[in-house]
Amino acid sequence: MPELLHRKLERTATGFMLAIIVAASVGGIVEIAPLFTIDETVENVEDMRLYTPLELAGRNIYIREGCYACHSQMIRTLRDDVERYGPFSLAVESQYDHPMLWGSKRTGPDLARVGGKYSDFWHVAHLTNPRDVVPESNMPAYSWLARTPLRLDDLGSHLRAQRSVGVPYTDDMIENAARDAFGQAVPDSEQASGVTERYGEETQVSAFDGVTTRVTEMDALVAYLQVLGRLTKAAYQNTAAPEQPPNPND
Amino acid sequence: MGQLTTRERDLAAAILVVLAVVGIAMAAAGRADPLGIHGAIVLLYSLALLYLIMSTSFGPAPDPSRVSRYYDDPIKVGVAFTLFWAIFGMFFGVWAAAQLAWPSLNFDTAWASFGRIRPAHTTGVIFGFGGNALISTSLHVVQRTSRARLPDQLSPWFVLFGYNLFCILAVSGYFIGVTQSKEYAEAEWYADLWLVIVWVTYFVLYIRTLARRREPHIYVANWYYMAFILVVAILHIINNLTIPVSLGHAKSYTIWAGVQDSMVQWWYGHNAVAFFLTAGFLAMLYYYLPKRAERPIFSYRLSILSFWGITFFYMWAGSHHLHYTALPHWVQNLGMTFSVMLLVPSWASAGNALLTLNGAWHKVRDDATLRFIMMAAFFYGLSTFEGSFLAVRPVNSLSHYTDWTVGHVHAGALGWVALITYGSLYTLVPAIWKRERMYSAALVEVHFWLASAGTVIYVFAMWNSGIIQGLMWRTYSEEGTLTYSFVDSLLAMYPYYIARTFGGLLFLIGAIVATYNIWMTVRDVPVAGTERHDDVPLAGPVPEAAATGPAE
Numbered sequence: 030m031p032e033l034l035h036r037k038l039e040r041t042a043t044g045f046m047l048a049i050i051v052a053a054s055v056g057g058i059v060e061i062a063p064l065f066t067i068d069e070t071v072e073n074v075e076d077m078r079l080y081t082p083l084e085l086a087g088r089n090i091y092i093r094e095g096c097y098a099c100h101s102q103m104i105r106t107l108r109d110d111v112e113r114y115g116p117f118s119l120a121v122e123s124q125y126d127h128p129m130l131w132g133s134k135r136t137g138p139d140l141a142r143v144g145g146k147y148s149d150f151w152h153v154a155h156l157t158n159p160r161d162v163v164p165e166s167n168m169p170a171y172s173w174l175a176r177t178p179l180r181l182d183d184l185g186s187h188l189r190a191q192r193s194v195g196v197p198y199t200d201d202m203i204e205n206a207a208r209d210a211f212g213q214a215v216p217d218s219e220q221a222s223g224v225t226e227r228y229g230e231e232t233q234v235s236a237f238d239g240v241t242t243r244v245t246e247m248d249a250l251v252a253y254l255q256v257l258g259r260l261t262k263a264a265y266q267n268t269a270a271p272e273q274p275p276n277p278n279d
Numbered sequence: 280m281g282q283l284t285t286r287e288r289d290l291a292a293a294i295l296v297v298l299a300v301v302g303i304a305m306a307a308a309g310r311a312d313p314l315g316i317h318g319a320i321v322l323l324y325s326l327a328l329l330y331l332i333m334s335t336s337f338g339p340a341p342d343p344s345r346v347s348r349y350y351d352d353p354i355k356v357g358v359a360f361t362l363f364w365a366i367f368g369m370f371f372g373v374w375a376a377a378q379l380a381w382p383s384l385n386f387d388t389a390w391a392s393f394g395r396i397r398p399a400h401t402t403g404v405i406f407g408f409g410g411n412a413l414i415s416t417s418l419h420v421v422q423r424t425s426r427a428r429l430p431d432q433l434s435p436w437f438v439l440f441g442y443n444l445f446c447i448l449a450v451s452g453y454f455i456g457v458t459q460s461k462e463y464a465e466a467e468w469y470a471d472l473w474l475v476i477v478w479v480t481y482f483v484l485y486i487r488t489l490a491r492r493r494e495p496h497i498y499v500a501n502w503y504y505m506a507f508i509l510v511v512a513i514l515h516i517i518n519n520l521t522i523p524v525s526l527g528h529a530k531s532y533t534i535w536a537g538v539q540d541s542m543v544q545w546w547y548g549h550n551a552v553a554f555f556l557t558a559g560f561l562a563m564l565y566y567y568l569p570k571r572a573e574r575p576i577f578s579y580r581l582s583i584l585s586f587w588g589i590t591f592f593y594m595w596a597g598s599h600h601l602h603y604t605a606l607p608h609w610v611q612n613l614g615m616t617f618s619v620m621l622l623v624p625s626w627a628s629a630g631n632a633l634l635t636l637n638g639a640w641h642k643v644r645d646d647a648t649l650r651f652i653m654m655a656a657f658f659y660g661l662s663t664f665e666g667s668f669l670a671v672r673p674v675n676s677l678s679h680y681t682d683w684t685v686g687h688v689h690a691g692a693l694g695w696v697a698l699i700t701y702g703s704l705y706t707l708v709p710a711i712w713k714r715e716r717m718y719s720a721a722l723v724e725v726h727f728w729l730a731s732a733g734t735v736i737y738v739f740a741m742w743n744s745g746i747i748q749g750l751m752w753r754t755y756s757e758e759g760t761l762t763y764s765f766v767d768s769l770l771a772m773y774p775y776y777i778a779r780t781f782g783g784l785l786f787l788i789g790a791i792v793a794t795y796n797i798w799m800t801v802r803d804v805p806v807a808g809t810e811r812h813d814d815v816p817l818a819g820p821v822p823e824a825a826a827t828g829p830a831e
Binding site: 135 | 397457489495496505528544592596605751
């Protein structure tokens with residue numbers, strides 16, 4: 030009997046295709062739609078910060094260079110993951126990540142909490158030639174980043190596009206995006222104070238690549254790496270094994 | 280293109296002029312952005328095709344008897360694209376693999392660094408090689424199993440050249456730093472939009488051909504091609520919903536964020552495997568295997584069971600890529616459950632294929648082409664078993680993030696997808712070029728052993744490195760501390776990275792041998808009388824009552 034039914038179905042192309050669409054849609058609808066409606070999917074956290082324009086630009090360089098192909102940003106709820114990399118990742122920590130960069134492969138270590146674990150200087154040396162600091166490394170060298178100036182003039186439109194997909198950037202932030210990117214990488218400049226005003230006292234203002242005369246792609250990438258895992262302290266609260274977030278000034 | 284009518288040529292020229300204008304607009308709007316470079320590529324591509332069209336536009340009118348034959352010209356060009364992208368994609372695969380063992384092999388250039396050539400490899404083989412193989416074979420299979428000619432002569436060319444423009448935009452984008460970073464969907468918004476247009480045309484072409492069929496039943500290979508076309512469209516559109524920074528920027532931001540984005544991404548990613556790399560290639564299996572073995576498919580019921588099982592179950596399985604992450608536990612469990620259940624329809628397909636060969640095993644021994652198809656079915660069974668196994672949470676806790684996943688993917692991609700493609704090509708090429716056989720049976724044999732050896736070396740290397748890596752990461756000393764640093768585990772990988780490069784190199788050499796063999800076959804003079812009188816579309820009315828089984 031079912032076979033007869035199917036013989037009928039396979040005589041009509043339209044019917045067959047509708048059946049394919051129905052059969053193939055169920056799984057996605059059941060698994061994806063509730064993620065938007067069930068409130069516990071993403072935790073509510075008070076202290077969640079936004080990426081500064083410089084950090085966002087660094088994130089885009091991380092994407093452009095395909096860093097996600099070898100580095101995950103997702104610490105799993107497994108003992109050895111937590112002891113190696115820090116408290117397991119929470120959904121809220123990538124709440125504003127368009128797209129998420131959880132990754133699928135660890136040719137290099139996880140970077141979800143790399144922020145603050147190494148100095149800016151270490152990162153610059155490592156990115157310029159990884160084998161200078163880790164002789165066994167097989168990571169590519171990214172020496173051109175320090176030679177390439179960062180494009181600042183369109184950062185406002187980047188923030189505006191981020192806002193249109195749901196990241197709460199204010200008009201003030203969008204208007205001052207280029208100023209803030211410059212200020213964050215040039216601590217002594219007059220633009221520097223605006224960054225912490227708009228993005229919070231925790232924001233790191235630093236001459237990331239060690240050169241304050243211009244803002245390079247190296248500044249942006251290091252700024253991004255240094256904020257990884259430090260947008261909120263939620264992961265360090267209410268965990269079984271309390272641990273303090275890394276403090277680069279230690 | 281010689282068979283295009285004047286009207287079809289005019290229409291083609293009009294489309295290309297519009298495309299050239301779009302290219303100019305992109306180049307102008309994106310002057311200060313990589314988008315400008317892509318505008319120039321679109322412009323050059325459309326001008327080159329326009330030149331081709333114009334240079335033949337004053338040729339003789341096409342032979343009116345053409346409608347009594349199948350339209351195979353686009354398939355021939357599609358085969359050429361397939362062979363080109365195979366070598367391109369596999370070359371970048373070998374290069375990327377070599378960089379992991381010898382990191383200075385990017386010669387300190389940005390475009391050739393691992394993170395940029397890795398997506399060039401994956402896009403080149405999945406979309407370039409796999410996609411062109413799927414389009415070419417689908418146009419061959421749908422005509423034969425429907426006993427009907429393609430409904431028009433322009434849309435297959437649009438699909439073929441449009442699709443390859445997408446591939447070119449995607450791959451060239453990675454070199455200049457244009458990527459969405461979504462795995463296996465890295466192309467940016469304008470390339471994605473273009474693919475939607477191409478894909479809708481492909482769908483309409485396919486459905487119109489089916490509507491002209493002279494067989495009452497739609498053959499099982501076409502079910503899989505339909506599922507491939509339809510579901511890939513759904514996946515592509517939903518996963519690629521983005522907001523561009525501006526119309527002058529290549530960069531865009533996906534509308535999905537964080538945990539929801541991860542689920543959408545792996546719902547897409549896993550079903551790209553299911554409906555791009557499985558369904559479409561199963562369609563090849565269901566047509567070229569019985570053709571080559573000259574035996575009917577073992578079981579019609581198993582075909583139905585496996586088709587609907589795959590179509591329904593696969594869409595639930597994506598969350599097994601996210602075990603132990605911040606994705607809610609219930610979704611992880613659903614993904615694991617359905618992944619395990621998937622073994623049933625998967626093995627039903629593999630079993631159906633292998634049982635079809637019962638009574639034809641002597642042909643498998645003598646005919647390397649049939650052996651390609653047999654090995655593909657075997658590797659399909661192997662990698663679907665492995666897939667279900669790796670989706671089980673405790674197993675996944677060891678294997679995830681390691682090379683084991685890479686090994687698993689390549690057991691499927693080399694052992695299943697590439698072998699079934701070459702088996703199909705070796706059947707398809709003599710058929711559409713009206714040759715009696717391939718130029719050299721010995722070279723097919725050589726290719727078979729290169730490909731098999733390459734796959735086995737690659738997969739074993741990755742199994743070893745993945746399991747060693749996973750175990751080192753979780754080894755504890757007696758004092759309860761982690762025994763190995765990350766760098767310790769990296770050092771242990773180097774021998775395997777060299778072995779996998781070697782395995783991949785063997786596979787690449789095999790692909791070059793295949794290309795040479797096919798080239799020489801095409802260059803040969805056609806043998807008179809090889810055109811079978813039954814290899815033509817039916818002209819009479821639909822034989823409504825006569826047919827009860829699938830065509831051919």
